[in-house]
Amino acid sequence: MTxxxxxxxxxxxxxxxxxxxxxxxxxxxxxLELLGRWHRFRNATLANGCILAFTVPASILAATCGWMLSxxxxxxxxxxxxxxxTGVGTAVAATLAxxxxxxxxxxxxxxxxxxxxxxxTVASHLGGxxxxxxxYLTRYAPGPLRALLGGEDAPRTPGPAGSQTGAxxxxxxxxxxxxxxxxxxxxxxxxxxxxxxxxxxxxxxxxQAGGHGPAFLAGNSAKSTLIHRMTLPLADDNHMPPDGKxxxxxxxxKLLAWWIDAGAPxxxxxxxxxxxxxxxxxxxxxxxxxxxxAQVVAPKPLNDVLPQIDLLADELGIAISAxxxxxxxxxxxxxxxxxxxxxxxxxxxxxxxPNLRWLDLxxxxxxxxxxxxxxxxxxxxxxxxxxxxxxxxxxAQLAGLDDLAYLNLYGxxxxxxxxxxxxxxxxxxxxxxxxxxxxxxxxxxxxxxxxDKAELQGWKAEIEQLQARIRGRQFTVEFGATxxxxxxxxxxxxx
Amino acid sequence: xxxVADFYRQQSRRAFLSNTGIAAGRMAxxxxxxxxxxxxxxxxxxxxxxPLPGLPHFAPRARRLIYLFMNGAPSQIDxxxxxxxLAPLFDTDLPDSIRQGQxxxxxxxxxxxFPIAPSIYKFARHGRCGTWVSELLPYTAQIVDDLxxxxxxxxxxxxxxxxxxxxxxxxxxxxxxxxGAWLSYGLxxxxxxxxxxxVMTPRWSAKRDAQAxxxxxxxxxxxxxxxxxxxxxxxxDPVLFLNNPxxxxxxxxxxxxxxxxxxxxxxxxxxxxPEIRTRIAQYEMSFRMQxxxxxxxxxxxxxxxxxDLYGPEVTQPGTFAASALLARxxxxxxVRVVQILHREWDQHxxxxxxxxxxxxxxxxxxxxxxxxxxxxxxxxxxxxxWGGEFGRTVYCQGELSRTNYGRDHHPRCYTMWMAGAxxxxxxxxxxxxxxxxxxxxxxxxxxxxxxxxxxxMGIDHRRLTYSFQxxxxxxxxxxxxxxxxxxxx
Numbered sequence: 004m005t006x007x008x009x010x011x012x013x014x015x016x017x018x019x020x021x022x023x024x025x026x027x028x029x030x031x032x033x034x035l036e037l038l039g040r041w042h043r044f045r046n047a048t049l050a051n052g053c054i055l056a057f058t059v060p061a062s063i064l065a066a067t068c069g070w071m072l073s074x075x076x077x078x079x080x081x082x083x084x085x086x087x088x089t090g091v092g093t094a095v096a097a098t099l100a101x102x103x104x105x106x107x108x109x110x111x112x113x114x115x116x117x118x119x120x121x122x123x124t125v126a127s128h129l130g131g132x133x134x135x136x137x138x139y140l141t142r143y144a145p146g147p148l149r150a151l152l153g154g155e156d157a158p159r160t161p162g163p164a165g166s167q168t169g170a171x172x173x174x175x176x177x178x179x180x181x182x183x184x185x186x187x188x189x190x191x192x193x194x195x196x197x198x199x200x201x202x203x204x205x206x207x208x209x210x211q212a213g214g215h216g217p218a219f220l221a222g223n224s225a226k227s228t229l230i231h232r233m234t235l236p237l238a239d240d241n242h243m244p245p246d247g248k249x250x251x252x253x254x255x256x257k258l259l260a261w262w263i264d265a266g267a268p269x270x271x272x273x274x275x276x277x278x279x280x281x282x283x284x285x286x287x288x289x290x291x292x293x294x295x296x297a298q299v300v301a302p303k304p305l306n307d308v309l310p311q312i313d314l315l316a317d318e319l320g321i322a323i324s325a326x327x328x329x330x331x332x333x334x335x336x337x338x339x340x341x342x343x344x345x346x347x348x349x350x351x352x353x354x355x356x357p358n359l360r361w362l363d364l365x366x367x368x369x370x371x372x373x374x375x376x377x378x379x380x381x382x383x384x385x386x387x388x389x390x391x392x393x394x395x396x397x398x399a400q401l402a403g404l405d406d407l408a409y410l411n412l413y414g415x416x417x418x419x420x421x422x423x424x425x426x427x428x429x430x431x432x433x434x435x436x437x438x439x440x441x442x443x444x445x446x447x448x449x450x451x452x453x454x455d456k457a458e459l460q461g462w463k464a465e466i467e468q469l470q471a472r473i474r475g476r477q478f479t480v481e482f483g484a485t486x487x488x489x490x491x492x493x494x495x496x497x498x
Numbered sequence: 499x500x501x502v503a504d505f506y507r508q509q510s511r512r513a514f515l516s517n518t519g520i521a522a523g524r525m526a527x528x529x530x531x532x533x534x535x536x537x538x539x540x541x542x543x544x545x546x547x548x549p550l551p552g553l554p555h556f557a558p559r560a561r562r563l564i565y566l567f568m569n570g571a572p573s574q575i576d577x578x579x580x581x582x583x584l585a586p587l588f589d590t591d592l593p594d595s596i597r598q599g600q601x602x603x604x605x606x607x608x609x610x611x612f613p614i615a616p617s618i619y620k621f622a623r624h625g626r627c628g629t630w631v632s633e634l635l636p637y638t639a640q641i642v643d644d645l646x647x648x649x650x651x652x653x654x655x656x657x658x659x660x661x662x663x664x665x666x667x668x669x670x671x672x673x674x675x676x677x678g679a680w681l682s683y684g685l686x687x688x689x690x691x692x693x694x695x696x697v698m699t700p701r702w703s704a705k706r707d708a709q710a711x712x713x714x715x716x717x718x719x720x721x722x723x724x725x726x727x728x729x730x731x732x733x734x735d736p737v738l739f740l741n742n743p744x745x746x747x748x749x750x751x752x753x754x755x756x757x758x759x760x761x762x763x764x765x766x767x768x769x770x771x772p773e774i775r776t777r778i779a780q781y782e783m784s785f786r787m788q789x790x791x792x793x794x795x796x797x798x799x800x801x802x803x804x805x806d807l808y809g810p811e812v813t814q815p816g817t818f819a820a821s822a823l824l825a826r827x828x829x830x831x832x833v834r835v836v837q838i839l840h841r842e843w844d845q846h847x848x849x850x851x852x853x854x855x856x857x858x859x860x861x862x863x864x865x866x867x868x869x870x871x872x873x874x875x876x877x878x879x880x881x882x883x884w885g886g887e888f889g890r891t892v893y894c895q896g897e898l899s900r901t902n903y904g905r906d907h908h909p910r911c912y913t914m915w916m917a918g919a920x921x922x923x924x925x926x927x928x929x930x931x932x933x934x935x936x937x938x939x940x941x942x943x944x945x946x947x948x949x950x951x952x953x954x955m956g957i958d959h960r961r962l963t964y965s966f967q968x969x970x971x972x973x974x975x976x977x978x979x980x981x982x983x984x985x986x987x
Contacts, residue, residue, distance in 0.1 A: 320690070322546065322688035322832070324548060324549050324686070325549075325554075326554070326557050326558070326956075327554050327555065327556045327557040327558075327956060328552045328553065328554065328555050328556070330557070332557075336688050336832070338830075338832070339688060339689060339690065339831070339832050365830075387875070389874065389875065409875070409878065411874075411875040413873070413874060413875060433875070433878060435873075435874070435875035437873040437874065
C-alpha cells in the first residue's frame with residue numbers, strides 16, 4: 004500500500020473537529036421534531052429546513068475528512084471498517100432525509116431522520132472507541148453495568164504497586180515490571196486498538212518488530228529507540244509520550260532501561276537478573292516490600308475515612324486530625340484520655356491504620372498485646388509509647404514499620420533486650436530511652452551500629468571534592484621573591 | 499435593641515437574593531472541597547476544637563510553642579552580640595555614620611552626646627558550635643549547641659507598648675490577635691480540659707518597677723474570643739474563683755452550669771451572637787479546669803533530679819523557673835501554646851545592678867526547660883522561642899562610668915534564640931556592625947520571625963487569614979515576610 008498524500012492527511016485531521024457539527028445538527032433536528040408533535044411547541048420545527056441545509060454539507064464534509072484520515076492507518080482495521088461505513092451511511096441518510104423534506108414527504112422524512120440518528124449513534128460510538136480505546140466508556144462503570152455492557156471485568160489499570168504479594172525476586176521482569184509501565188503510558192496508542200507508526204508495545208513481538216525499526220536494542224538501552232524517545236526533552240517533536248499525555252516518572256524509565264540492559268529477556272525472574280541496589284529499591288517500592296508477607300499498604304483517600312475519624316475521636320475522646328492539607332496522612336493523640344485509653348480502644352483505630360502517620364500513646368494503658376494493632380499501621384513515622392506498660396517482648400511486633408523514624412520509650416520497663424528488636428526498623432533515627440532499664444553502653448553501641456556509615460563515606464567524598472574545588476579557586480600572584488596566595492577565608496571543615 | 503431584627507430590616511430583597519446566591523455557591527464549593535466544613539462550624543462544648551479545614555497547610559515540624567518573652571528588651575550587647583572592638587572606644591561619641599540621624603526615644607533624644615558604653619561582661623565561646631555567650635548566662639551557654647541564635651532581629655517600634663504589641667500581635671496598633679490566638683484559631687486545640695493557649699507572668703528581680711503588661715499581648719483581637727490566652731496568676735490560686743464556694747459540691751455546680759447553658763442557648767437562638775457560644779464554652783472549660791488545674795500545679799510526682807534542672811526557685815510558685823516547669827507540664831497535657839512573659843528587662847540605668855538579677859531569674863530554668871524537653875523526646879516536637887521586643891543601644895543613657903551605665907531602646911538589631919522542632923541547632927544567624935547598631939548581613943524583621951513560627955507549625959503565613967474591616971487580616975500584616983530559611987533544619 005502506498006502511503007497517502009500529505010494533503011489528504013492534513014484534511015483528514017480535521018475530521019475530529021468537523022464530525023461534531025452534523026452530530027449536533029442531527030440530534031437537534033430529531034429533538035425539534037419530537038417537540039413539534041406537542042401542540043404547544045408546534046412552531047419548534049419552523050427552522051428545520053434551514054438546519055437540514057447546514058446538516059447535509061457538514062455530514063458530507065465530515066465523512067470525506069474521515070475517509071482521508073483512515074488512509075493514514077494505525078487503527079484497528081475491523082473497528083475502522085465499521086466506523087467508515089456507518090459514517091458514510093449517516094451522510095447518505097442525512098442527504099436522503101433532506102431530499103424527502105424538500106419534496107414535502109414529511110412522514111417519510113421523519114422515518115429516515117430516525118434511521119439517520121440510529122446509524123449516527125453506532126458510528127459515533129465506534130469512532131469514540133477508535134480514539135479512546137474500546138473499554139473507555141465502560142472502564143469505570145459499576146461492576147454489574149460493566150458486565151451488562153460487555154466490558155472486561157479486569158483491574159482498572161495493570162496495577163504496578165502492591166496489587167500482588169510475593170517476593171520481588173520471584174516476579175517476572177517483563178510481565179510484572181516492564182509491561183505494566185508500557186500499558187500505563189504507551190499501549191493506548193501503540194496497542195491492539197491503535198498502532199500509531201505501526202508500532203505495538205503490548206507484546207514483546209510487537210516491540211521487536213517495531214515501527215520504524217525495533218523499539219529496543221537488547222543489552223543497550225542507550226541505543227534503544229524506546230528509551231531515547233522517552234528521554235528527549237518534552238518540547239522535542241519526537242518525544243514520547245507526546246506532550247500533554249501522562250509522562251512516565253524518571254524511575255519508571257530507569258526500570259525499562261534496566262530491563263533492556265539486562266538483555267530484554269521475555270520470561271526471566273527479577274532475582275535472576277540480579278538488579279543493582281538502586282534498581283532493587285525501585286522494584287521493592289513498585290512490587291511491594293521484600294519478603295513474602297510484607298506489602299506496602301497504601302493510605303485510603305481521606306474522604307473515605309472522614310466519618311470514622313469523627314466517630315472515633317468523639318467516642319474515644321482523642322484528637323485525630325490531618326497532618327497536612329491535600330495529603331492522606333493522619334495524626335492521632337491518645338495521650339489526653341491517658342489510662343482510660345487501652346488496648347481495646349487502640350484496636351478500634353484499625354480502620355484508620357493505613358493513614359496513621361503520627362501516633363501518641365504516651366501515658367495510656369496500652370500493653371504489649373495492644374502493639375499488634377500498632378504493627379498494622381504500616382505507614383507510621385512517629386510513635387510515642389512513653390509511660391506505658393510495653394516491654395521488650397512487645398516491641399518485636401514493631402518490625403515491619405519501615406517508615407518509623409521517631410520512637411519514644413522513656414519511662415517504660417524496656418531493657419537492653421529491646422534493642423535487637425529495633426534493628427528491624429530501617430528508618431529509625433530518634434530513640435528516647437530516658438528512665439528505662441537500658442544501659443548507656445548498650446544504647447551507645449546501638450547508636451554506633453545504626454550510624455549510616457556508607458552515607459557518611461559518600462559525604463566525605465563530596466566534601467573532599469568541594470575542598471579540591473576551593474583549592475582550585477586560589478589565586479596566585481608571582482612577585483619574584485615573594486609568592487602571594489589568596490584563598491577563600493573559610494574552608495569547609497572535614498568531617 | 500435586637501441585632502437580628504435590625505439585620506433583617508436592613509436587608510433589601512435584591513441584596514438578599516444576590517448575597518444568598520453567592521453564599522450558597524460558596525457553601526456548595528466549600529463542602530465539595532472540605533466535606534467537614536459545615537460540621538466544623540458548630541463548636542463542641544469543652545475546649546477541644548478541630549483545626550480549620552485545610553490546615554495545617556503542610557506537615558508541621560512543631561506541634562507546640564513555648565514563647566519565653568523577655569519583656570522590656572534584654573541588652574543584646576551584654577548577653578549575645580559580642581563586640582570586643584568597642585573596648586578602646588569607651589566614652590567616645592557614637593559616629594554619626596552609624597546612627598544616621600535615627601529616631602530616638604525622648605529619654606535620650608535630649609542628651610548632648612552619645613558616649614559608647616562597651617559591655618563590662620566577659621564573653622566566651624561555648625559548645626561545639628562555638629557561639630559567643632556572656633558570663634551573665636552561664637547555664638544557657640551550656641545549651642548553645644541546641645539553639646539557633648538570631649543576632650539581626652529588628653523592628654520599627656521604639657517604645658515598649660507598641661513594640662511588644664507589634665512582635666506578639668503583628669501590628670503596633672492594638673486590636674490584632676496574638677500569635678497564640680492565631681495558632682489556636684488555625685490549628686485547634688487538643689486538650690479538652692485546658693485552654694489551647696496559656697500565659698504566665700512570673701515575678702522579676704530587678705530593683706525597679708516594670709513596664710505594664712496588657713491583656714492584648716495574648717488577646718484574640720477580632721478572632722472569636724475563645725482563642726484568647728488564659729493567664730495563670732503567678733501567686734496564690736493560679737486561676738481565681740475556680741474552686742467551688744463553701745457548701746457547693748461538684749454535682750450542684752454541674753446542675754447549675756447545665757441550667758445556665760440552657761438559658762445561654764436560648765439567648766443564642768434569639769440573637770445569634772457568637773460570643774454567647776464562647777461564654778458557654780468557657781463555663782464548661784472552667785468546670786473542667788477545677789480538676790485539671792490542681793493536677794497541673796501539683797509537683798509531688800516530679801523527681802528531684804528534674805526539679806534540680808530548673809534551679810532552686812522551681813518550687814516557689816510565681817518564679818520564672820516554676821513557670822518554665824509548668825510550661826512543660828502544660829504542653830504534656832495537650833496545650834498548644836504557652837507564653838511566659840518575664841518583665842523588667844528595661845535597663846535604662848544601673849544595668850550592672852539589674853541585668854545580672856534578671857539573668858539569674860531565667861538562665862538556669864531556660865537550660866532546664868530545654869534539657870527536660872529533650873530527655874522526654876518533646877523538644878523534637880516543641881518550638882521554644884526566647885527574646886524581647888527590641889534591643890538596647892550601644893551608647894550610654896545617663897552617667898557613664900567604668901562600672902555603671904544604662905542603655906536606651908534600640909529597634910535596629912537585637913538578639914533572639916529559637917530551639918527545638920525544625921530549628922537547626924547550634925547556628926548563629928546574621929551579623930551586626932561593630933557597634934551592634936545596624937544589621938550588616940541577613941536581617942530578620944519581626945514579621946519574618948513570626949512567619950518562621952507559623953511555618954514551623956505547618957502554616958503558610960500568607961494563607962492563614964481572617965476577614966475583618968474589609969481586609970484579609972494575617973499575623974504578618976500586609977508587608978512582605980518570609981520564613982528565615984537559614985535557621986531551619
